[in-house]
Amino acid sequence: MADDKDGREKQAADEDRRQRERDVEAELSRGDEPEPAFDDETAEALEAALEPLTFPATGREVVAAVGDRELETEARVYTVADLVPDADLEAFDAPATVRERVRRPAVAAAMKRVVEAAAELENVDFGRSQHEAFERTFRALSDVDELDDEEGVHAIADWVVDRIREKESVPGSRDLRRQGAKYCRAHGYEVRDDEWLGV
Numbered sequence: 001m002a003d004d005k006d007g008r009e010k011q012a013a014d015e016d017r018r019q020r021e022r023d024v025e026a027e028l029s030r031g032d033e034p035e036p037a038f039d040d041e042t043a044e045a046l047e048a049a050l051e052p053l054t055f056p057a058t059g060r061e062v063v064a065a066v067g068d069r070e071l072e073t074e075a076r077v078y079t080v081a082d083l084v085p086d087a088d089l090e091a092f093d094a095p096a097t098v099r100e101r102v103r104r105p106a107v108a109a110a111m112k113r114v115v116e117a118a119a120e121l122e123n124v125d126f127g128r129s130q131h132e133a134f135e136r137t138f139r140a141l142s143d144v145d146e147l148d149d150e151e152g153v154h155a156i157a158d159w160v161v162d163r164i165r166e167k168e169s170v171p172g173s174r175d176l177r178r179q180g181a182k183y184c185r186a187h188g189y190e191v192r193d194d195e196w197l198g199v
Contacts, residue, residue, distance in 0.1 A: 038071050038072055038073050038102075038103070042071055042072060043099050043103070045069075046066070046069060046071065046080070046095070046098065046099055046102070047095040047096060047098075047099055048095075049065070049066045049069055050062065050065065050066060050095035050098055051095060052065070053065050053095075055092065055093060055094050055095070056091040056092060056093050056094075057091065057092055058087070058088045058089075058090065058091050058092075059084050059085040059086060059087050059088070059089070059090045059091075059092070059112075059115065060085075060086050060087055060088050062080065062084050062092060062098055063080065063081050063084055063085075063086045066080050067079060067080050067081035067084070067086075068080070068081065071083070071102060071105075073105060078102075078105055080098075080102065082105075082109060082112075083101065083102045083105055083108035083109055083112060084098065084101065084102065084108070084112060085111070085112045085115035085116045085119070086116065087115055087116050087119035088119070089115050089118060089119040089124065089126060090115050090131070104139065104142060106138075106142055106150035106153045106154070107135065107138040107139050107142055107153060109157075110138045110153050110154070110156070110157035111131075111134065111135055111138065113157050113160075113161055114134060114157060114160050114161065114164075114170075115131075117160070117161045117164040117165065118164055118170050120164075121164065121168055121169070121170075124169075124170060125170070126170050130170070130172070130173050133173035133176070133177075134160075134173060134176060136196060137156070137173070137176050137177055137180050137196065137197065138153050138156070138157070140180065140195070140196045140197050141153045141156060141180050141183070141184070141197075144184055144189050151187075152180065152183055152184065152187070155183055156176065156179055156180050156183060159179055160176065174199055177196065177197050177199045178199045180197045181197040181198060181199060184197060
C-alpha cells in the first residue's frame, strides 16, 4: 500500500474496524449479560424443541418450527415469533444461539425489527460483525438504568428502521452507537468515552 494520505487513512480505518470486531468478540465471549428474563426450564424446553432443526437455521426456519412457543417472563409472555426475525437474512448456529438471542426480550425484539427491515432491501450487506455490533449497542442501551422500560432500545430500533426505509441501506454501527449516545445524553445519562456507546 502506498505511503500517502489515502493509504494511511485506509490503514487506520482497517485497524479501527478490526479493533471494533475484536471488542465485539471479547464482549460476547465474556457473557457478562444479566440473568435470562425467563427461567432455565423454559430455556431448556426451547432448546429441546429446536433440536429437530438442522443448524445453521435461518430465523424464518426457527419461526416456522417453534414460532408459537411461549416464553414467560415476570413482565409478560412472548412467543419465539415475537423475538426471532422471520427472515432468511440471519442464521443461528445452534439451538443455544437462539436461546441466547431471546434471553433479553427487548434486545431480541429490536434485532428482529432491524433484521426484518434490512431483509426487505435488495442486495443488503448486513454482515456478522455489524450484526453483533448492533446487538451489543441494544444491550448497552438496555443496561442503562436511567432509561425506563427499555425506552432507549425501542427508540433506537425505531431510528434504525426509519433510516433503512428512508435511505434503503442499513446504517453503520458507528452511526448507531452515536445515535444511542445522543439518546442517552438527551435523557440525562452521560456516556463516557470509554463506554461502548462513547464514540
